[in-house]
Amino acid sequence: GEQKLEATVLSGEGMKFSISGQSVAVEDGETLYAAWLQGDGGATWRLTEGGDALALTIPASDQVLHLNVAVATGEVGGSGFESPADRVFDLTARVRGGPERWKTVHTMKGNPDASHFQGYALESVPVPLTNAYNAWLRTASLAFFDDGRLAVASLSGDVWIASGINDELDQVTWKRFASGLYEPMGMKVVDGTLVAITRGRIMKLHDFNSDGEADFYEAFFNEEEPDRGWHAYSCDLVVGDDGSFFYARTGGFSEWSVPGGIVKVAADGKSSELFGVGMRVPNGIGRLPDGRITFGDNQGTYVPASKIAISKPGDFHGAGKWDQREGDFDPEQIVQPIVYMPQELDSSSGSQLWVEKDERFGPLSGKLFHTSFGRARTMYAMVDEVDGVTQGAVFSIPMQMESGTLRAARNPKDGQIYYSGLTGWQAGGSKEGSVQRLRYTGKNGLYLLDAKAREGRLELTFNEPINHEQVNLSKWQVESWNYRWGKQYGSPHLKPSQPDQQGTEIWSVDGFELEDGGRRLVLSVPDLQPCHTLKLDFSVAAGELVLDGPVFFTIYHLPK
Numbered sequence: 001g002e003q004k005l006e007a008t009v010l011s012g013e014g015m016k017f018s019i020s021g022q023s024v025a026v027e028d029g030e031t032l033y034a035a036w037l038q039g040d041g042g043a044t045w046r047l048t049e050g051g052d053a054l055a056l057t058i059p060a061s062d063q064v065l066h067l068n069v070a071v072a073t074g075e076v077g078g079s080g081f082e083s084p085a086d087r088v089f090d091l092t093a094r095v096r097g098g099p100e101r102w103k104t105v106h107t108m109k110g111n112p113d114a115s116h117f118q119g120y121a122l123e124s125v126p127v128p129l130t131n132a133y134n135a136w137l138r139t140a141s142l143a144f145f146d147d148g149r150l151a152v153a154s155l156s157g158d159v160w161i162a163s164g165i166n167d168e169l170d171q172v173t174w175k176r177f178a179s180g181l182y183e184p185m186g187m188k189v190v191d192g193t194l195v196a197i198t199r200g201r202i203m204k205l206h207d208f209n210s211d212g213e214a215d216f217y218e219a220f221f222n223e224e225e226p227d228r229g230w231h232a233y234s235c236d237l238v239v240g241d242d243g244s245f246f247y248a249r250t251g252g253f254s255e256w257s258v259p260g261g262i263v264k265v266a267a268d269g270k271s272s273e274l275f276g277v278g279m280r281v282p283n284g285i286g287r288l289p290d291g292r293i294t295f296g297d298n299q300g301t302y303v304p305a306s307k308i309a310i311s312k313p314g315d316f317h318g319a320g321k322w323d324q325r326e327g328d329f330d331p332e333q334i335v336q337p338i339v340y341m342p343q344e345l346d347s348s349s350g351s352q353l354w355v356e357k358d359e360r361f362g363p364l365s366g367k368l369f370h371t372s373f374g375r376a377r378t379m380y381a382m383v384d385e386v387d388g389v390t391q392g393a394v395f396s397i398p399m400q401m402e403s404g405t406l407r408a409a410r411n412p413k414d415g416q417i418y419y420s421g422l423t424g425w426q427a428g429g430s431k432e433g434s435v436q437r438l439r440y441t442g443k444n445g446l447y448l449l450d451a452k453a454r455e456g457r458l459e460l461t462f463n464e465p466i467n468h469e470q471v472n473l474s475k476w477q478v479e480s481w482n483y484r485w486g487k488q489y490g491s492p493h494l495k496p497s498q499p500d501q502q503g504t505e506i507w508s509v510d511g512f513e514l515e516d517g518g519r520r521l522v523l524s525v526p527d528l529q530p531c532h533t534l535k536l537d538f539s540v541a542a543g544e545l546v547l548d549g550p551v552f553f554t555i556y557h558l559p560k
Contacts, residue, residue, distance in 0.1 A: 004060045009035075011053035019045045023083070024054060032074045034081045039088040041067035064092060095216070097209030102176035104132040110169025115399050118445025118545070119362060122399045125165065125418065125435040127152070128174050135160075135176070138422035139433035141236070141407045143187040143194065148413030151177065151194050152420060152435060153184035159194065159205065161212060165411070167439075178205050178214040186237030186247055186284075186407070197237040197247045200226035202265060221245070221269040229254035236284040236351050236407065238293065243267030246275060246293055248282035251319055252300060259320030259329075262293060262311050276311030278329060280319035283373060284351020284407065288383075294338075296349030296370060304483030304491030305532070306346045308370055308381055309337035310390060318485060331485065338383055338392040339554040340483065340532045343490075345396060348374030348426045352381075353408040353417065360415030362440035363447045363463045370394070371419060373404035376428030378419060378438065382451050389557040393451035395549075401436055403429035416440065446545035453534070453555045458523040460551070464542035465518030475539045476523070478507040480531040496531040530555045 016027040024045045026033040037043050042065070043058045058065065070084045108126035115122045129137050138155040145151070150162040159178040164171045177194075181203060184196040194205045194214075202221040205214040223234075231253030238246040244267050251260020260279035265272045275293060280303045286294040292310050299306050302319040309317060318334040341349070350371030357366040367380040379396035404427030407420045417438045421429060450461035458478075481493035481504040492502045510524040521540065531554075538549040 002060055005058040007056050008048065009054045009056050011048075013052070015052065017047055017051065017054055019047070026054065027076055030076050032076045032078065034072045034074070036070045036084060038068040038070060038084075038086045039066045041065035043067055066090060095208055097207065097211065097215040100211045100213055102133065102213060106131055106174045107164075108172050108174070110172055112167065112169050112439075113441075116441075117397050117399050118447060118547070119441050119443040120364070120397070120445070121439050121441050122401070123169065123437045123439055124402065125150075125162070125169060125437055126172050127433055127435050128160075129433055131174075131176075133176060133179075135179070137433045138424075139403070139420040139435055140183070140185050140422060141187045141196070142409050142418060142420040142435065143189050144409055144411050144413075144418075145189050145192070146412055148411055150411070150418065150435070151187060151189070153181065153187055153196060154433065155183055155185070155422060157181040157184065157198075159184065159187075159196070159214070162435075165414075167414075169437075175212050177207075177212060178217065181217075183233060185233055185235045188237050188239050188245075190239060190243075195220070195237065195245070197234050197245075199232070199234050201234075202237075202245060202247075202269065221265050221272065223263075223272075225256060227254050227256050229256070231281070232256065233283075235282060238285055238287045240264075240287075241291055246285060246287075248279065248285050248295055250281045251278070252280040262295060273313070275313055276315035276317060276335075278315075278317035278319050278334070279311075283349055284371065286352025286354060286368065286370075288354055288368070289356075294352045294368070296346075296351065297337075298348050298374075299343065299490045301487055301489055302485065304485055305340040305342055306349045306374075307337035307340050308349070308352065308368075308392075308394070309335065311335070334485065336556060337554065338390055339381060339394050339552065341394060341552060342533055342535075343374075345394065345552055346370075346372040346375055346377075346379070347428075348372065348404070350404075350406045351408060353410065355410060355417060358415045360440065361410075361417070362442070363445070363449065364440075365415075369408055369417065371405040371408055371421075372396075372428065373406055373421070373424075374426050374428050376401040376404055376421065378405060378408065378417075382449075384452050386452075386559050387557060391453070391554050391556050393453075393551050393553045395448050395451070395551045397438075401429050402431040402434040403427065405429070414439075444545060446540070446542045446547040448547065448551060451536075451551050451553065453528065453553055453558060455558045455560050456524065456526055456528055458525055458528070458534075458536060458553070460521045460523070460538070460540075461516070462519050462521070462540065462542070462547070464545065466514055466521055466540045466542055468514055468518070470541040471512060471521070472539065473509055473512065475537070476509055477535075477537040478509060478523075478525055478528075479535045479537075480505050480507060480529075480533065482532045496529055528555075528558065530558065 106128035111124040204218040206216040261277035262275040403421030483491035534553040
């Protein structure tokens with residue numbers, strides 16, 4: 001460069017410095033330090049003004065300089081030191097990549113068309129659970145490169161990359177990419193580089209020589225307050241439009257002074273801020289098209305039911321270590337979620353993925369997908385924002401996954417959704433690690449596209465015209481209940497019209513109308529009122545296509 005570099009190496013009151021060419025001796029009380037400059041860099045020692053500090057000066061240069069500093073310690077009046085042998089290292093080799101270490105690859109065949117829901121297939125991508133390195137592949141997170149290669153991280157700290165993913169899944173090849181990470185519970189590919197959130201740290205994994213293995217594990221961001229708690233995970237990773245990173249930290253079972261929340265890290269990794277707090281175990285997060293951040297949380301103390309919510313700076317979401325934190329936050333200011341989910345729907349929430357409109361993924365594109373670790377399912381939320389109020393509904397896709405489902409990612413090459421999951425406490429699936437694909441086959445299907453609650457009615461929108469004569473309201477039921485926020489684990493079901501009485505209420509259905517060419521069904525429910533959960537059991541048909549519920553609503557507001 002055009003400017004010299006200078007750094008203070010040692011300073012202290014009462015130190016005595018003696019410079020002799022490339023060597024220097026420093027007396028500090030009874031301790032003697034010695035240092036030698038080695039190499040061709042032209043660096044020199046000098047004393048700063050006042051003579052109380054030692055500085056190292058490196059001259060300006062357009063060439064690569066090779067410099068080494070050797071140091072030793074001893075006692076004043078001792079036998080002295082011998083000059084060390086020259087050992088100058090070429091540090092540029094460190095950024096060229098080293099030799100390949102994990103040369104064994106695993107090529108496997110998957111299971112396409114394993115199960116079906118309407119025109120969608122749930123397929124199993126093969127994972128080398130038995131492998132040459134005896135690595136325990138509990139598949140915790142996943143991310144795609146632009147070319148369709150899939151990176152999968154295990155809870156135990158491995159990262160593997162799968163190539164050859166096609167419609168048939170007939171030749172999927174896996175190679176170990178990195179190892180030794182601390183619980184990588186979220187990943188993204190940013191400008192071609194794999195970025196992982198580990199406990200208390202964001203890591204960038206650099207492959208300098210493109211041999212399919214990480215050469216440099218860059219600690220891009222370190223938390224100021226790391227957590228030793230047995231359940232203190234750093235969960236999921238989302239990237240903002242400005243390059244910033246978001247991840248969630250658990251509040252329950254942790255030592256963090258904050259009662260759970262989302263952390264936003266600047267694009268350069270040099271600063272961070274809280275992005276909403278009061279989360280018990282936010283296993284996963286997501287991002288809406290407008291940039292707002294979502295999260296899922298689990299039923300427990302101060303979380304009456306699992307939920308999908310939106311968070312922004314300053315929001316308090318209700319969970320906290322209230323024995324120690326009472327008074328820190330105002331329960332009256334709790335931000336309500338988009339939707340509450342009862343145990344039968346989701347007993348342990350995962351993450352969210354907004355799937356952009358894409359004909360390759362069919363009618364269910366343009367939806368906010370959500371994963372359930374506890375039920376080993378995927379589902380989608382229909383967000384209803386009206387009159388400044390955010391509420392919504394959830395429909396669970398009736399296909400069982402192989403493992404407790406954690407993360408979801410969209411493959412840019414084929415437009416389909418891929419899921420990772422594992423087993424563990426309350427996992428809804430039994431396979432230790434799995435990667436599955438939800439693929440649109442192009443076949444006909446009947447789908448619920450939207451669900452809204454309005455004054456005296458529920459409105460359901462489908463992708464196909466509904467057969468009026470096949471709507472049998474005797475098979476439909478509207479059941480509702482509320483929850484109680486508090487220290488207890490979860491909440492009993494409470495009647496909406498009698499808040500202190502346990503139980504649910506069944507609201508009668510008066511009839512229905514079909515609108516918009518038969519695609520929108522308007523269900524008359526005269527007793528409809530705001531409630532935390534409304535479960536609508538339904539059954540509709542369009543020709544030979546049949547779709548059965550339930551769909552679950554959370555209702556705060558009933559506009560006309």
